[in-house]
Amino acid sequence: MIRHLLSAADLDLATATTLLDSAEQMFAIQHREVKKLPTLRGRTVVNLFFEDSTRTRSSFEIAGKWLSADVINISAKGSSVSKGESLRDTALTVAAMGVDALVVRHASSGAVARITEWVQCPVINAGDGTHEHPTQALLDAFSLRQRLGELRGRHVVIVGDLTHSRVARSNVLLLATLGARVTLVAPPTLMPSGVASWKCDRSWDLDDVLCGRAFGDVDAVMMLRVQRERMSGGYFPTEREYAIGYGLSPRRLALLPEHAPVLHPGPMNRGLEISSAAADSARSIVLDQVKAGVAVRMSVLYHLLAGDQQPAPVLEEAVR
Amino acid sequence: MSRPTSDQQPRPILLRGVRPLGGDVVDVLVSDGRIAQLGATLDAPEHALVVDGEQGVLLPSFVDLHTHLREPGREDAETIESGSAAAALGGFGCVHAMANTSPVGDTAEIVEQVHRRGRRAGLVDVRPVGAVSKGLAGIELAEIGNMARSAAGVRVFSDDGHCVSDARLMRRALEYIKPFDAVVAQHAQDPRLADAASCAHEGELSGKLGLPGWPSVAEESVIARDVMLAEHTGSRLHVCHVSTAGSVEVIRWAKQRGIDVTAEVTPHHLLLTVDLLADYDPVFKVNPPLRPHEDVLALRAGLADGTIDAVATDHAPHAAHDKDHAFADAAFGMLGLQTALGVVLQAMFADGRPVDGFGWAELSDRMSVRPARIGRVAGHGRPIAVGEPANLTVIDPDGRWRVVAAELASLSSNTPYSGSVLPGVVRTTLLRGRPTVLDARLAVAEALDGHDDFDDLVGLSR
Numbered sequence: 001m002i003r004h005l006l007s008a009a010d011l012d013l014a015t016a017t018t019l020l021d022s023a024e025q026m027f028a029i030q031h032r033e034v035k036k037l038p039t040l041r042g043r044t045v046v047n048l049f050f051e052d053s054t055r056t057r058s059s060f061e062i063a064g065k066w067l068s069a070d071v072i073n074i075s076a077k078g079s080s081v082s083k084g085e086s087l088r089d090t091a092l093t094v095a096a097m098g099v100d101a102l103v104v105r106h107a108s109s110g111a112v113a114r115i116t117e118w119v120q121c122p123v124i125n126a127g128d129g130t131h132e133h134p135t136q137a138l139l140d141a142f143s144l145r146q147r148l149g150e151l152r153g154r155h156v157v158i159v160g161d162l163t164h165s166r167v168a169r170s171n172v173l174l175l176a177t178l179g180a181r182v183t184l185v186a187p188p189t190l191m192p193s194g195v196a197s198w199k200c201d202r203s204w205d206l207d208d209v210l211c212g213r214a215f216g217d218v219d220a221v222m223m224l225r226v227q228r229e230r231m232s233g234g235y236f237p238t239e240r241e242y243a244i245g246y247g248l249s250p251r252r253l254a255l256l257p258e259h260a261p262v263l264h265p266g267p268m269n270r271g272l273e274i275s276s277a278a279a280d281s282a283r284s285i286v287l288d289q290v291k292a293g294v295a296v297r298m299s300v301l302y303h304l305l306a307g308d309q310q311p312a313p314v315l316e317e318a319v320r
Numbered sequence: 321m322s323r324p325t326s327d328q329q330p331r332p333i334l335l336r337g338v339r340p341l342g343g344d345v346v347d348v349l350v351s352d353g354r355i356a357q358l359g360a361t362l363d364a365p366e367h368a369l370v371v372d373g374e375q376g377v378l379l380p381s382f383v384d385l386h387t388h389l390r391e392p393g394r395e396d397a398e399t400i401e402s403g404s405a406a407a408a409l410g411g412f413g414c415v416h417a418m419a420n421t422s423p424v425g426d427t428a429e430i431v432e433q434v435h436r437r438g439r440r441a442g443l444v445d446v447r448p449v450g451a452v453s454k455g456l457a458g459i460e461l462a463e464i465g466n467m468a469r470s471a472a473g474v475r476v477f478s479d480d481g482h483c484v485s486d487a488r489l490m491r492r493a494l495e496y497i498k499p500f501d502a503v504v505a506q507h508a509q510d511p512r513l514a515d516a517a518s519c520a521h522e523g524e525l526s527g528k529l530g531l532p533g534w535p536s537v538a539e540e541s542v543i544a545r546d547v548m549l550a551e552h553t554g555s556r557l558h559v560c561h562v563s564t565a566g567s568v569e570v571i572r573w574a575k576q577r578g579i580d581v582t583a584e585v586t587p588h589h590l591l592l593t594v595d596l597l598a599d600y601d602p603v604f605k606v607n608p609p610l611r612p613h614e615d616v617l618a619l620r621a622g623l624a625d626g627t628i629d630a631v632a633t634d635h636a637p638h639a640a641h642d643k644d645h646a647f648a649d650a651a652f653g654m655l656g657l658q659t660a661l662g663v664v665l666q667a668m669f670a671d672g673r674p675v676d677g678f679g680w681a682e683l684s685d686r687m688s689v690r691p692a693r694i695g696r697v698a699g700h701g702r703p704i705a706v707g708e709p710a711n712l713t714v715i716d717p718d719g720r721w722r723v724v725a726a727e728l729a730s731l732s733s734n735t736p737y738s739g740s741v742l743p744g745v746v747r748t749t750l751l752r753g754r755p756t757v758l759d760a761r762l763a764v765a766e767a768l769d770g771h772d773d774f775d776d777l778v779g780l781s782r
Contacts, residue, residue, distance in 0.1 A: 088644035109530035110600030111646030129648065131530030166530060193533050194524025 001307045004123045005300055006113050008134045008173035016138070016177055019299050023142050026302075027295035029066065037298075039306055040069035043100040048091075049126070050076040050106040055266060055290065056126050056136075060103045063297035069100075069305075087111060088118050095119035101305050104128075122304040130164045135297055136265055137170035141178060142292040143285050144220055147261045152179030155216055157209055159185040159246060160224030160273050163192050163235075167265045168224060172200050183215045187245065189235045206246055210255040218256060222263040223248050223274045243272050250277040261285045330754045332356070334364045338373030338714055340704040342680035345375055350710040353753035358706055371758065376714040376747050379684045381413030383691035383700050385476065385505070385584055386560060386632035387657065389415070389446070391437065392430070393422025397732050398637040400434065404443035405729035406635070406657040408756040411713035411746040412444050414692070414700045415635075415657070419451040420481040426451035426462035428470035435472035443756045447695060450474040452493045452504060456482045461492060468500035475696040478505035480560055481607075483542060485511050490546060494555035501696060503556040503582075506546050508567070509608065513538035519648050521594045521609045529597065531647060534609050536564040543567050547574035547581050558694055559583040561634050563608040565618030572627045582694050584632035585619050587656060587663035592616075592736065602643045602650030603736045606634070620667060623686060624676035630691040633660045637732035655735040658728050660687075661715065662742025669743070680717075699752070710753040719745030721760075729762065 001018075002010050011019070029035050045064040047057050057073060064071035076090055085093075087106075095102065101122045104112045109129030116123045127133040141151065148154055156175055162168045162184055169192075175182050182200035184191070195202060201215050208214040210221065226242065236242045243249075248262065253275075256262075262274075262283045270276050278284065335348040340358075349357040349365070364370050384407065390398040400417070407415045417434050419425030425434060431448035438446020450467035454460045456479045467474040477497060484490045484506060493504050514534040520526040522533025543559055547570065550557035562568060562583045574581045588606060593613050596604045604610060622628040636653020643650045664687070668678045692701025699709040720741050725733035749757035756763055 086641045086644035087646055087649070089641075106646060108646035108648040110648070113600050114646055129530050129646075130532075169528070169530060192527035193522050194527035197524050198528075 001303050003304070004116050005134050005304065006116065006123070006125045007132050008137045008170040008177070010134070011174060011177060013177055016141070016174060019138060019296070019303060020142055020145060022302060023138070023292070023295040023299035026298040027292065030291065030294065035066050036068060037066060038068050039302055040064065040067040043305055044070045044072065044098065045101045045103060045301060045305075046094055046097075046099045047071065047073045047103045047126070048076060048094055049074065050104070050111070051127070052077065053105055053127070055293070056105065059290070059293040060126060060297050063294050063301055066294070067298055067301055069301065072099075087114060091115045091118050095121060101301065124300060124304065127166055129166065131166050132170045133166040134170045134174070135293070135300055136167050137174040138300070139289055139292040139296040140171055140222065140263060140265070141174055142296050143263065143289045144261070146288065146292070147285060148219055148259070151175065154180045154219040155183065156180050157183045157185060157218050157221045158224065159206060159221060159248070161190050161226045162186045162195070162224065163190045164227040165224045171222065172198050176200070181215070183209055185209050185246070187236055187242075206252065207255065210252055218260055220261050220263060221248065221256060223278075225265065225267065226269055226273050239272055247272060248274045248278040250275055253278045253281060253283070256283070263289060265289070332365050332368040333750065333753065333755065334362060334368050334370045335373045335378065335712075335714065335748070336370055337375050338378040339375055340378045341684055342377045342717070348378065348704075350712075350750060350753045353710055355704065355706050355708050355710050358704070369755070371748055371755075373714050374716060374747070376716045377680055378704060378712060378714050379411075379680070380688040380701050380704065381711045381713040381749055381751070382411050382660070382687040383695065383697055384412055384415040384633050384635070384657065384660075385558070385630055385691045385695055386480070386586075387415040387417055387635045388420070388637065388653070389417045389434070390421065390637060392433065394639075397639045397642070398730055400437040400446060401441040401443075402729060402731045403635065403637070403657065404438065404441040404446065405762055406655070408443040408749050408751070409729055409746060409762060410657040410660050411715065411749055412657060413711040413713070413749065413751050414445040414447060414695075414697050416447045416449050416476055416695055418480045419449050419478065420456060424451050424455050425449065426454050426456070428463065428466040428472070431467050431472040431474055432470050442751075444751060445697070445700070447476070447697060448472045448474055449476045449478050449480070449505065452477045452479045452484050453489065458482060458484055458486055458489060461489070461496060464493070464496055464502070465500065468502055475500065475502045476505050476558070476694075477502055478507065478560065480505065480507045483507050483509040483511060485542070487545060487549065491549050491553060494549055494553040494557065498553075498555055503558045503694060505558040505560050506542065507560050508539045508542035508546065510538045510542050513541070517648065519605060519609065520597055521611050523594065523612060525594055525597060529600065531597070536566055536611070536615070539564055539608055540566040540570055543570045547571070547579050550581055551577070551579045555580065557581045561586050561589065561608055561632065562619065562622070562628060563589050563611050563615065565615045568618050568622035568627055572622070575627065582629040582690070583627070584630040584691075585623055585628045586634045587631060587660045587667070588654060588736075590616065590619055590623065590631075590667035591663050596736070597647070600647040602645065602647050603654060603734055605647055605650050605652055606636070606654055607652035621676055623668070624678040624682065629686065630694060631660065631664055631687050632691065633657050637730050638734045639732060640734075643734055653734070655728065655730050655732060658730070659723060659735060659737050659742060661744045661746060662721070663737070665744045666742060710750050712748075712750045713746060714748040716745040716747050717743070719743070721745050
């Protein structure tokens with residue numbers, strides 16, 4: 001098993017499958033009255049968030065607590081960092097408190113990788129700048145598996161602000177590892193540089209792709225948030241034009257095959273990248289994704305913190 | 321560093337067995353700050369310091385057009401004295417100290433202070449660069465005339481760290497410097513195409529790593545504009561740290577057209593590529609960013625054929641805490657003075673053979689002769705001939721040295737070469753006939769304060 005989880009590229013097929021399979025076992029406990037496993041009792045997990053987050057932080061917090069770990073949340077934004085402390089000093093200070101794992105979110109790409117140079121414990125990337133968000137990709141894959149079964153050969157379309165999306169980067173990597181086909185759709189201004197070398201197809205025409213004309217039948221569509229806060233301007237003329245060109249309207253929703261679910265990592269800009277009709281439709285699995293997030297993060301924490309010491313049967317027994 | 325009071329005149333020095341520009345072995349006698357004799361075998365005068373040149377290559381000491389000494393303002397990262405020591409150990413006799421200090425070098429008072437402290441350190445000639453605009457803000461011209469007429473005699477003006485992006489201000493600067501025979505050194509970076517967030521060459525890797533991209537055209541488009549402005553005004557333009565193949569092409573075209581433009585390249589842009597950013601290590605974060613291999617090859621070719629006139633270090637010391645951040649948040653820049661020669665040799669002398677006809681004569685031309693000419697620096701970059709000022713360096717071309725960041729003379733240690741073995745050892749450096757480096761170590765410097773007896777060298781350079 002890997003030591004840190006920094007990128008979806010860290011996950012080979014066997015590791016990704018193991019994490020997803022374990023997550024299925026973890027998922028089952030969400031339906032129990034007592035949602036608690038003793039697996040990480042006595043272990044301390046710190047959520048070190050340099051950037052605001054509610055859903056990811058809460059998801060990791062619940063995951064840790066359901067595994068009986070002690071979970072501490074540290075919001076580094078607005079604290080020591082704003083007083084001029086370096087990333088290294090902040091990381092060393094937190095690690096010196098005897099933590100067993102760090103879950104880190106940071107506004108700068110690569111910041112989480114840098115922290116692994118300074119601390120000894122496992123580090124999990126909970127989103128670094130516009131780089132990656134590997135547990136989001138895992139929970140997306142988990143949700144897709146739940147809906148579609150085996151992902152090998154499936155065709156997933158990812159639409160929207162790709163340039164600024166860590167979710168897209170991680171998903172392209174993980175879905176390729178799992179054998180799925182990916183097509184990215186965005187206006188040229190929101191296509192990342194070097195995207196031609198990514199393991200996916202690309203298009204500027206959403207209608208062409210959704211109706212299956214461009215790259216064959218679609219099995220799922222993932223809409224990405226337009227990250228206004230990361231845009232210094234000029235990526236597209238108006239929100240109205242963007243919504244017309246790249247929003248998942250009711251008309252476009254109807255282009256999708258019956259079985260194809262709609263995903264969104266949230267938070268959603270309703271009326272911009274996704275219409276309320278699509279967001280609230282029966283095809284939307286947005287809340288399933290949130291639910292899957294806890295199970296996937298339990299699986300990741302388990303394998304990174306206890307995986308080496310406890311053989312799989314212990315997990316199975318605990319879950320049983 | 322302790323400095324005993326010097327004698328009024330330095331001791332004569334006999335450099336025994338050196339090879340000027342890699343040519344035949346000769347002895348060189350230095351007396352009264354000048355080359356007094358050149359010959360196959362010379363007798364050492366009484367009291368002379370005899371230095372065994374060990375058949376090392378003798379070159380005019382190097383001139384750096386682009387150094388950040390951080391003083392005043394960030395003396396924790398570098399001082400004029402520590403930077404001067406690094407320069408001397410790197411074989412330099414003169415460095416141009418950029419104006420982006422705190423306070424900014426935009427008045428006669430500040431540049432004179434830098435100049436004075438350089439003289440006090442006494443290890444290299446420190447030539448202050450004056451800011452083009454007040455506070456480097458790019459809005460109003462700085463007091464260019466006062467700086468040019470000051471004791472510091474500023475001849476290079478630059479807002480380095482910032483691009484003079486306003487075309488009208490750039491035009492005015494080019495026009496205004498003409499009476500002073502000065503040059504505007506442009507940091508070419510369109511701030512709209514490479515904004516404050518940009519930190520990595522825009523391309524496949526930046527997209528993969530999620531680092532805000534810095535497109536080549538941000539540099540190339542400003543150079544294209546500026547060479548046309550230089551032609552329009554008939555002024556001298558110098559382009560700082562060229563980093564792309566397209567920039568080389570634009571400069572080549574401008575020179576063919578007869579435009580008075582010169583350009584520099586850093587040692588690191590001749591050797592390192594963008595691929596090194598894969599681990600997000602900010603030691604590789606420089607401005608402009610490291611580029612792909614094709615650009616590196618074009619820069620080497622441009623330096624070899626003379627399209628690029630000079631190697632300039634862009635020596636950029638940073639305290640460790642300014643680099644201990646995520647890549648995007650860390651400071652730009654790396655050390656350059658002490659490693660410049662080794663990196664250039666590594667890049668331009670593949671397997672000991674010159675690349676594209678680039679040999680010792682070309683190295684001397686690009687690291688000493690042309691930089692001195694561009695900066696209008698008297699007494700440097702001169703031929704190795706009797707009567708010329710003895711600003712010299714002796715290099716062991718076959719020597720190798722291991723870079724240990726903590727052992728460099730700089731107060732900072734942000735070098736990517738730590739642990740690497742570089743070719744070319746600077747054995748001896750002389751500044752006006754006084755040794756600043758002997759046996760590859762810093763010589764006990766003799767303060768030049770109060771000894772203006774070499775000021776008569778001013779005016780000899782061209």
